[in-house]
Amino acid sequence: MNIPSDNHKPQQPGAAAAEGAEAHTLASARRRRLIKLGAVSPVVLTAVSRPVHAVTGTCVNPSGFISVPTFNSRHPGALVCTSQGPTYWNGVASANKSLSPYKDMFRNVFGGTSNAKLYDVLASGSEFDRYCVAAYLNAWSGAAGFPITANQARAVWGTIMGVPLPSGLTAYPTASLGWDQAMTLIWLQSLMSA
Structure with missing residues (x-):
């Protein structure tokens, strides 16, 4: 039996x-x-009902993020983004702490009052702060297809946190989207690997 x-x-x-x-x-x-x-x-x-920590995401700016599922269903693979996330940049920054931009102060890049260096934020900052720094580093390094500029990436943190932006920056994403920290984090996560 x-x-x-x-x-x-x-x-x-x-x-x-x-x-x-x-x-x-x-x-x-x-x-x-x-x-x-x-x-x-x-x-x-x-x-955004798909996994947000995919190895590749959708390389679109905030205004295009809402229509990504429709676009992808009609053009599979057309908007693939292979940018690196905070874990990758933490490894790079740890090995290059004495170099800019990793040694730059968070407040000088993003605004606010934090005296932390970018490498410190990547190692132990909040998830939102870590993804903002990773977005900046992807744009700064010229990551292929990354959908925003370094200055737009710099403006994301201050715009969402409601703090004055460093000189020369304009709000990003625009207020018309009505995004908060949670929605902005979902978008940032969709741009890069974990």
């Missing part, structure tokens, strides 16, 4: 469907909470 082991238990009829329904219900509940809090609109939630 063949008795199934614990590792190979037969699945109960309908168990897969129940698991799928439960996952869908949890995702729907999360979306409803975000909408109630006014964090993001339903359209934005639809636009």
Whole structure:
């Protein structure tokens, strides 16, 4: 007589469907909470319902980010972005702490009052700060296809945090998008690997 082991238990009829329904219900509940809090609109939630830590993302500026799923469905692979994320830049910065821009003070690049060096922020800053620094370093290094300039990347942090921008910078992303820190982080994560 063949008795199934614990590792190979037969699945109960309908168990897969129940698991799928439960996952869908949890995702729907999360979306409803975000909408109630006014964090993001339903359209934005639809636009970013894919994994944000992909090895490659979508190389688009903030205004184009909302329409990425539609564009990608019609032009698969056309907007592939292979920029590096904070983990990569932390490794580079750790090996080059005495060089600019890694040794530059955060406040001199992005505004605000932090005396931390960019390499310190990459190592132990908040996730949002780390991704802002990585965006700046991708633009500064001339990463192929990176959709924003170094000055636009510098303006992201101050714009979202509501602090005065360094001289010569203009708000980015524009206020008309109504993005907050969470939505901006999702966009930044879509531009680069982790």
